[in-house]
Amino acid sequence: MxxxxxxxxxxxxxxxxxxxxxxxxxxxxxxxxxxxxxxxxxxxAGGVTSKAAKLLDFDISEVAEDVIHKVSFTFNLGSPYLGQHSQPLIYTVMxxxxxxxxxxxxxxxxxxxxxxxxxxxxxxxxxxxxxxxxxxxxxxxxxxxxxxxxxxxxxxxxxxxxIEYIAGIESEVVVSEEELAKWKSLVQIDLGCILGGYGWVFPKRNHLSIGAGCLASKARHLDRLHRKFLNLLSMGNYTIARSSSHLIPTCTKxxxxxxxxxxxxxxxxxxxxxxxxxxxxxxxxxxxxxxxxxxxxxxxxxxxxxxxxxxxxxxxxxxxxIARTLSKFFIRFPHLAFRMLNQREGVWRTGCYLVLGETDYAAIKESKGGFKGILNRLFRA
Ligand SMILES: Cc1cc2nc3c(=O)[nH]c(=O)nc-3n(C[C@H](O)[C@H](O)[C@H](O)COP(=O)(O)OP(=O)(O)OC[C@H]3O[C@@H](n4cnc5c(N)ncnc54)[C@H](O)[C@@H]3O)c2cc1C
Missing domain, CATH: 3.50.50.60 (FAD/NAD(P)-binding domain)
Known part of the structure; x- marks a missing residue:
């Protein structure tokens, strides 16, 4: 039976x-x-956005490695735009x-x-x-x-x-205690370093999760760019405890x-x-x-x-x-996206509302100026 x-x-x-x-x-x-x-x-990378955590009817804080309130955006690891929010934006988990x-x-x-x-x-x-x-x-x-x-x-x-694929690579990077402490509650997102995508640093309790992702069609150099990104972060001595890569599938119409x-x-x-x-x-x-x-x-x-x-x-x-349409612009013009973030406080605020689940792409598209407005502002920036 x-x-x-x-x-x-x-x-x-x-x-x-x-x-x-x-x-x-x-x-x-x-x-x-x-x-x-x-x-x-x-x-x-183990980033559970606040809106994702809110979907669960139980508390996840006992398995959270860190709670993120600050995001540092850079372009090619140049001078950062630092966004902060009083509410938790992301919980990092293993x-x-x-x-x-x-x-x-x-x-x-x-x-x-x-x-x-x-x-x-x-x-x-x-x-x-x-x-x-x-x-x-x-x-x-x-x-x-x-x-x-x-x-x-x-x-x-x-x-x-x-399906279209994004390729992702992630390393668990062990750094000194002083270095790890600098990353408490802070995530870094770098545009520009990774062709057709972005690099990230997510803090965990005992290490940093450092990785990169881009369209699978542009992933030929992903491994090399990821290593370059790691080295440019100036973290002092570090060791890689584990490194692996995987595909992220995104469905099409x-x-x-x-x-x-x-x-x-x-x-x-x-x-x-x-x-x-x-x-x-x-x-x-x-x-x-x-x-x-x-x-x-x-x-x-x-x-x-x-x-x-x-x-x-x-x-x-x-x-x-909507996200796919936006991604086409961000991938082609990452420098414009970064400049717009730097020049307009509203961009950071909107990003926070998205992560907190207080708005969605459709609402942004329908908002004053909508998509066209966003793109016009992008080009003006
Ligand atoms: C490098 C990288 C970084 C990422 N970072 C983030 C992030 O920070 N935040 C975020 O939201 N998303 C992130 N993602 C995406 C996220 O990991 C996935 O979208 C998410 O894991 C999807 O969850 P899932 O339950 O659908 O599938 P999975 O988590 O992949 O789970 C599928 C399960 O099915 C099991 N399985 C597979 N085949 C079989 C079989 N034949 N029989 C039985 N079991 C099977 C697998 O072992 C696995 O346990 C990242 C992805 C990558 C690659």
């Missing part, structure tokens, strides 16, 4: 863990399958601890976790969908692909993903993220922001949008997940389209 559940979630990153939590909260029988043993490493913490919240509500179970095959079988790992076959009414950039769920079910009995979330659905590379917010949001649709489908006894696509279109994909 195969183990049966209402829902099987494949992958326990932020999307999978949040969906498991939201489903368990509704009393839905959920199994989470994760290929790695937990807690598992994930290549990420993804192994953070993601494990999220799934533990789901387990407390009854979600079943099986780690070290790599999903290899998914097949429809009558009213059920069968999910195979190396050692087991499980079955459920619905399967949710929260299995990241290289989604096996999408591949196995023949879901064609229309017309991508379908549901099927009879299946849906995709987070990176599997290509929901990262093409302007910033932020993926955690939309991974959590997609899980929160999926849960009520799944609940309704199960209650009706007839699976119908198309409402999920509509919810994602309305709340996420429309935003990503």
């Amino acid at each position: 195969k183990e049966s559940y209402d829902v099987i979630v494949v992958g326990v990153g932020v999307a999978g863990a949040t969906l498991a939590y939201e489903l368990a909260k509704r009393g839905i029988g959920v199994l989470v399958l994760e290929k790695e043993k937990l807690p598992r490493y994930k290549c990420c 993804r192994d601890t953070f993601d494990h913490f999220l799934v533990q919240r789901a387990q407390q509500l009854g979600a079943v976790l099986r780690d070290g179970q790599k999903v290899t095959r998914i097949q429809a079988s009558g009213d059920w969908i069968e999910v195979s790992t190396g050692d087991n076959i499980f079955r459920s009414r619905i399967v949710a692909g929260a299995d990241g950039a290289y989604s096996v769920v999408a591949r196995e079910l023949g879901m064609k993903r229309r 017309g991508m379908v993220i549901w099927q009879d009995k299946a849906l995709l979330l987070g990176d599997a659905a290509g929901l990262a922001d093409p302007l910033t590379g932020e993926g955690i917010y939309n991974a959590i949001l997609s899980a929160r949008l999926a849960a009520p649709v799944i609940e309704n489908s199960l209650m009706r006894g007839k699976v119908g997940l198309q409402d999920y696509q509509e919810a994602i279109e309305e709340k996420i994909m429309s935003e990503l389209r």
Whole structure:
């Protein structure tokens, strides 16, 4: 007899863990399958924006490594623009601890976790969908692909993903205590150093997360530029404890993220922001949008997940389209973007409202002067 559940979630990153939590909260029988043993490493700067943290109905401060109130923007590591805000803008986390913490919240509500179970095959079988790992076959009414950039769920079910990629590289850099102290509560974003993208420094409790990201089509020199960025930061003696790279998927127009009995979330659905590379917010949001649709489908006894696509279109994909348009200008004219930030206090304020979840791209587009106004100001700057 195969183990049966209402829902099987494949992958326990932020999307999978949040969906498991939201489903368990509704009393839905959920199994989470994760290929790695937990807690598992994930290549990420670990910046959880305030708006992302606000989506969770529990406090994350016990797993926060630092709380960011200041952002230093530079162009080619020249003189900085320092923006500050009294409210927390970003929480930095280690993804192994953070993601494990999220799934533990789901387990407390009854979600079943099986780690070290790599999903290899998914097949429809009558009213059920069968999910195979190396050692087991499980079955459920619905399967949710929260299995990241290289989604096996999408591949196995023949879901064609229309995706463009950002390439990201991240190093855990150990510096002296004096150097680490300088970065308390401070993030640095550098435009200009990394062709077609940006470099960053995010402080953690015991090290700095230093990385770079750019369009995958421009990533040929990313590794070299990342090392150059590291050396130009003048941090004194440092050692690299770990370095890795990964793709960040961003969906393009017309991508379908549901099927009879299946849906995709987070990176599997290509929901990262093409302007910033932020993926955690939309991974959590997609899980929160999926849960009520799944609940309704199960209650009706007839699976119908198309409402999920509509919810994602309305709340996420429309935003990503605006972000993609903006990213084209920022990538081509990073010096103008930096100059505009330097000259207009309003740009920093708007950035803060975005990170705090007090505005979104659509509202900015509709605001006085809208997009055209922003672009005109960019060129005037
Ligand atoms: C260098 C870099 C820096 C980044 N920095 C930030 C940042 O600061 N802030 C931010 O918001 N976003 C950042 N991102 C993006 C962010 O990491 C992702 O968007 C986010 O992790 C997506 O979450 P997810 O749950 O959809 O997928 P993931 O976190 O990738 O989780 C997918 C899970 O599925 C599991 N899995 C995969 N295949 C299988 C299988 N066959 N069977 C079972 N399990 C499987 C994986 O092991 C993994 O645990 C960064 C990305 C990169 C590459």
